[in-house]
Amino acid sequence: MSDGLWACGVAVRSPETVKYVHRQYLEAGADIITTATYQVSERGYITTGMAANAAEAGELMTAVLDLAVKARFDYLAQQSGTLRRPLIAASLGSIGATLGNRSEYTGNYGCHVTVADIQEFHLQRFHMLARCLQAAKLCGQIDLVAIETVPSVAEAKAIVDAFCQLEQHGVALPPAWISFTAFAEGNVAYGEAIEDAVRVVEASPSVCAIGINCVPQQCVPGLLTRIRRATLMPIICYPNCQTWTGSMEEWTNNNGQVTPAEFAHNARLWVQAGAMVVGGCCRTTPAHIRALAETMQSMENSILM
Secondary structure, rough: OOOOOHHHHHHHHHHHHHOOOOOOOHHHHHEEEEEOOOOOOOOHHOOOOOOOOOHHHHHHHHHHHHHHHHHHHHHOOOOOOOOOOOEEEEEEEOOHHHHOOOOOHHOOOOOOOOOOHHHHHHHHHHHHHHHHOOOOOOOOOEEEEEEEEEHHHHHHHHHHHHHHHHHOEEEEEEEEEEEEEOOOOEEOEEEEEEEEHHHHHOOOOOOEEEEEEOHHHHHHHHHHHHHHHHHHEEEEEEEEOOOOOOOOOOOOOOOOOOOOOOOOOOHHHHHHHHOOOOOOOOOOOOOHHHHHHHHHHOOOOOOEO
């Protein structure tokens, strides 16, 4: 993890480990799993020496995406009876996730990162993903694109503009969701109102859902209520088990890590507040998803990730 690539670096060095983790979440009952590509970028693979050029970086991303595909294939092969096919979402983080300074939790990228830079970053990575999905082994296998931990309305607008450019170039990607991080009930991490984020996201035909992720659980009900009042789009919610303090660069543990049973209990409230898809982000485990699956069996139209 010291190379700054998080799971997408681990997936290159130890692919079977990541495939095993995917499988654990599927067996726990997840309806959607996300690929280990949150911090992927051509620049990231090249600067760490994992790839010599853009073509090699693309090959690495293809291999990492394929780990989730293989895990799903193996999982389905060992099941009996009629099963719903779990979905795979290609995970893409904000530009801050690639800067190595945890700025995805704040949106404070500094004056050296312009809005044009952010848009170009996302556009290049969308093109990178599109090229990967042309590989025969990935054809029709990636169902969604998850753009996660977006801290600001400005970055969301840059992402939506990048989608527009992609469409103008005739490049198609699977349906996407955009998910925001926040540390207060009414605002995204950078401070703008969540309703402003909703307006940007729902204007894009490429985006099928809006979400919140990597958020403290105490903020979730208020955020969901405000999002639901602002839009009829499907809402995705996958908070943390503990809270990242951001400025202090550590995990809080004031009340202890939330147990799987507590997490599942809280998730009922999230569904009641408007979430259609519920799951877990940082510090959650397959045990939390298993508890969610057991709890959500009695709640109609709920999807787990």
